[in-house]
Every structure is written in C-alpha cells, then in structure tokens.
Amino acid sequence: MDNLSIGPTGQRRRGWRQRLKTTVTAIAALAAIATAGLSTRPAQAADATKITYWFWGESDIPGIDTWMKGMVSKYQAVHADTQINVVPQSSDTLIGGFRLASQSHSGPDIDTQWATLPTLTPYWNKAAVAISDYVPATEIAQWVNASENEAGGKIVAMPIYLIGVPLVWNKDLFKKAGLDPDKAPVTWSDFLADCAALKAHGITPIGMGNSDGSFGAWMFAIYLKQELNSLDELKSAIGNTGGFSLDQFDGLLTKMYAMMADLVAKGYINSDVSSLSLTQGWQLFPQQKAAMAFTTDGNVLSWGKTLGEDKIGVAAPPIWGGGKLADTYDVTQSSDEFITSWAKNKQAAADFLVWLHQPDNMAALYTQTGAFPADKRFPTSSITDGLAKQLFALDTAKQSIWLENYIPPEVDSDADTPAGQLILSKSGTPEQAVAIWNRVIKKWRMQQIPEFIQFKKWAGGNS
C-alpha cells in the first residue's frame, strides 16, 4: 500500500526508507569488514600461547612497569607464538584482587605478590603452583633470597629485584644541628641524641607518613625483629606451636610500641605523620623538611639526584633491640612472581619468568630503574655510582630479614597496620596496640582454619 502512496508524503516515506536501507547496508558492510578483520586475527591468535600477567612493582621501583613492557615486547619478538598481556596492579588491591581471582580460578596466569606469607598463602590454598616444579634447580640457585618463598622444600615464586631499607640522613641539616654529618647513629642512644639535637635546632628529626599504616608496619619489620632471637619465635607465637608463646610475643610488642610512643611524645617524628601516606611523608626528606627517614634504596638514589649525593648519608637503621636478629639487615625481594594453579600454559609462563633473569635483561633492569636485580649473575661492576655502591654493600653485607613478610596477610593488615596507627596518632597505649594483635591473631586462627593449619605446619618446618 505504501508504495502506492502518491504526493509529497509518499515521497518522504520512500526517501526515509531509502535512507534507512542505505544506513542498514552501510552498517552491515562495516560489520562484515570488522568481522572479516577479526576473523583473520584469531587465525594467528588461536595458535598463540596466551599469558595474562598481573604485575606489581612500580610503587617499589619507579620505572619497572616500563622495563616490564620492554621485556614483553622483546620476548614476543623472539617468541612469536607467545602473547603476554601485562596488567599492572595497585598496592591497595594486590592481595584482595588475587584472592577474588583465586576463588573463581580465573584471572592471571602469572601473579605478583609480596614475598613469603602473601605468596605462600595462595600456594597453600592451591591457587599457586611451586615454580621449582617448572624451573631447573641450577637456575633457581642463581636467584637471590629465593628462600623467602620456600615451603615444603619447594620454591614457590621468583624474585626480580632486591630492596634494602636503610636510614638516610641529610648532612646539611646534621651540620646545622651541630652534629657530625658523616657519623651515622649506630646505637639507639646515638639516634635519640641526634634527634634531640635536631629538634633543639627547630629541625624535624624524622619525616615519615602513616595514614596508610605503612610506617608503623615498617617499624615492626625493622625493630620487633631486633628483639627476636630467631624467626621461629615469631612463627611459634602466631602459629601457637609451643616454644615461644603469644604472651612472650606481646611483651616484645609492648616494648616496641612504647619506644615508638616515646619518639612521638618527644616530637621526633613529623606532627602530620598520621595524615600523610608513606609516600607523602617521604617527600619531607627531599624537601629538606626532615633530617632523617627510613626509606628504600630506590628513594635514596632518587633523593641523591635531587639533593646531591654528597648531602646524603646512608646506614643500617640504628640498633634498638637486644635479640640475636638485631644484627641483621632489612633487605627483601619485596614482591615476587608465581604461576597460578589454573594457568593453562604453566611451562610457557615459567619460561618467560626465567628469561627475565637473563643477564642482559637484569642489567637492563638496573640501568633503567636503578634497582638491584635479585640475581647472582648480575655483575657488581655495573654499579659505578657511589651512593648505589654503598647501598649494595649494605644489602649484601649480612643476613637480611623483612619481618613483615612472615606474618599472615590478615594479621598484617588488621593488626600490624592499625596498631602502629594507634601509637603514631597518639590515640592509644602500647597495651591497647598489643591487644589489637592478640585479637586479630585469634580471629585469624578461628576464621582461616585451613590457612592456620598450613601455617602451623610451615612454622614447624613440615609444610
């Protein structure tokens, strides 16, 4: 009927139909072209080995994301049959995001986690496989600090870099306070005396941030360790395996939090420590608003460029504790890479990770980021910078432990972090801070029963 319509309305209708027909044809043609384009691509992709890599590291090592991107391009250039999709992760969701992925057994083929318990926990939960099942022992022997991720005689994950946590001081501000700019505070009384002198000259002695709870957690990692005689004491207290009790652990914690409260009460820490994040707090040092900081190797090198290397002193954190571990340093691989249990191409994933450790790739990591590679094949002669040499010497001189790695992630986030916040924000007493630890450890034991059982086995050396 419509076709019989005569007059302007009929013409308009035909015109409208014509336009519609043209539009539909054009869309169909575009769709066909797009489909054709797509259908040719999968012909290549279908044969390719696809690896999804949830990678984290930029917060530790600025520039490492770019290095990883370059490595992936380089690898794919010589392994055309492998496609690696790197998905950078954020610190906030690093543990939670992977935990969710592991519940549905989907997501990454390779994941990054912080070392030791954040890595071993997914392994115990069967979300990760031991990398030592896919990599020859001769290769693993070249990795530095690989034992941080050892369970049941297997190595679960691969380290990429090392991070040391020294004390850094501003020599100009030390001079201004009448202190010897070349003399590091070695003992706790040296440290307190330096703080007092700086404070007396109107200089903020220590510049840190703790709104995210990180500084408090760092104090635990550095200073509670100094009270311990061995890691087994910590494991035994948390895992309730006998030997060292939770009460004994509480006693050490109380002492450490009292020390922190003392630093706050004396005004040795910046007054806005509780409203700045760790990264924001660190900025006080290069801005010369604080004379000392506990920081990472990477930051020291970066501040060396800002302030001038001769203006910066670095040393191991002053010794406060009386345990046998007081003489250890604070180096960790920080984060590590492992293969997920649901990865379809586990061997291909392992091959890529091993390839990252090739000497030229590790050398590129150092050149591009300044981070020390966690590989014994890395030639120390590559380190020519004076400050970097000092840091590398500190990192490799003696045994190192980063204690935070050895507490369950839930205890770290729900006890370590808030307890430090309580003290540094002057909101509670050391006893109240310790009560948080006690409560969270007991809750973790009750809520995460399979994880707790595995922890006990690991603590007893039977995992």
Add this chain to the structure above:
Amino acid sequence: MMLRRPRQLWPYLFILPALIALAGTFAYPLAAVIRFSFYAGSVGDLTYVGTMNYQGLFQDPDFLQSILNNLKLLLTVPVMTVLALLIALVLNSQVKGWRHYRAIVFLPYILPATAIGLSFSYLLSGNGVLNTLLRNHGIGFLARDWLGSAANVVPTIGSVIIWQQLGFGIVVFVAALLAVPTELVEAARIDGATGWQIQWSILVPNIRRTIEFFVIVEAITVLSSIFTYVYVLTKGGPANTSSVMEFYIFQNGFENGAIGAASAAVVVLLVLASIFIGIYLRLQARAVRVAR
C-alpha cells in the same frame, strides 16, 4: 449457593519471568550470604561453624566500633535536613539568581565521591590547606589533625558527607516547595501571616512527605552507602577508628577472604537497613491512608 470458581493458574505464568529474575538477582545472593554467615574459611574450603561468626562479630571491637560509627554518622541526617531546608526556603523566596545558586549547591552531589575524598584528604591533612589557613589567620589553636586523629576523624567524615549530600536535599526541597499551591501562600498573606509564619506554618508542613522521604533515604545512605568516603579519606584509620560496617565487610570479605565474618556482618547491616526501609514503607502507607 455460590460455586467457587477454580483458581486460575495461568496469570502466574505471566509473572514467572519476573519472579525468576528476582530470584536470581536478589533471593539467591541473599540466601547465599545467609548460608555463608554460618561458615568459616574461604569459598571452596568452607567449614560449618554455626553461629560462631555472629558471636565473634559482637565480640569484635572493630565491628562494634563500625556500628557505633554508622550510628554517629546518622547524626548527619538531621543536620543536613535542617540545613537543606533552610537553604531551600531561602532559594524558594526567589532571591536574585536563585536558579544559579541551586545549581551551585547541587554541584557537590554530582561529583564522584573518590574525587571529593582525594581533595578533602589534601585539604584536611595535618599541614593541609585548612590548617595552614587557620594558622595564617592567627587561629592556629583551631587547627587539628582532622583525618589522622581518632577524636576528630568521624566528625570530619560526617562533615564531608553533609557537604556532599546537602545539594540533593536542597534540590528536592526546592522542587517540593515550588509545587506548593501559590493560593495557600497568598491566602495566608491576606490573613496577615508574616514571612516567618508562611515559611514554618504553610510551606514546611506542605512538604512534610518530601522531608520524610529525604530523611529515610539519607538514613539508609549513611548506613549502607558511605564506603567510598571512608575508603578514600581514611581507609578506616587511624586504627580502625573511622571504620563503618561497609568497610568492615569489605576488609573481611575482600581483603582477608574471611567470607563467613563478612557475610554475618552483611546480615546485620541488612537487618538495620530493613528497619529504616520498614519505617519508610509505614510512612508511605500512612500517607496513602490520609490521602484517601
């Protein structure tokens, strides 16, 4: 004698798709959450623990602190209601440029909470903009660690919530005030009512339903939709003193994988939110009865 007609089943077929959709999107997750609340461990490795999660919840100072903070933050509702009403009444008196003012006060409401959180975390830090201004103007004694101190953090978060939600109240109240018949106001004026009397005896009672709606909606919002503020501003700190129930659920369920504890907290939150929804439905039913 009347014969009862056999009950027709076919009309139910028409609502079946909707019922299936509702069951899939609401009933199943709800049932799953209630079920998980009786288990410990992570998904795939659950252990039945009976009511232990609920017992644990009410013995956990962090959870009790979170509920307490939610209740404290409920105090923002009367504050924002009164403020919104006052500003709406001023705007309704058609001051010059009132439409622009209305748009300006509405602006915070459409800003993403993450952007607000980030901006306020800089404004309110120990040496942030606000404290610097206070110190520079000789009133440094008022400077506080707004977000870093346990004593100040909840009132600070409450103030940020009021700042953001106020615009919504103003717009809703202005719209309701504009809908009040002008005859009522004119009649009152002829009868000699003062401006104040018109506002409080004519206009406000006429928008009572809208005020009730706003109060209930905001109460539910403060109870169950303020996670973003807490997460971006303080992450529950310092020392969990600014944690709210949503944050507690997030921390346990997503960060710690303690699905049982998180589910038990969800059930408690659901019960509390249901009380407010119940109040709202009762008020609505009463309004319908009055209208009839």
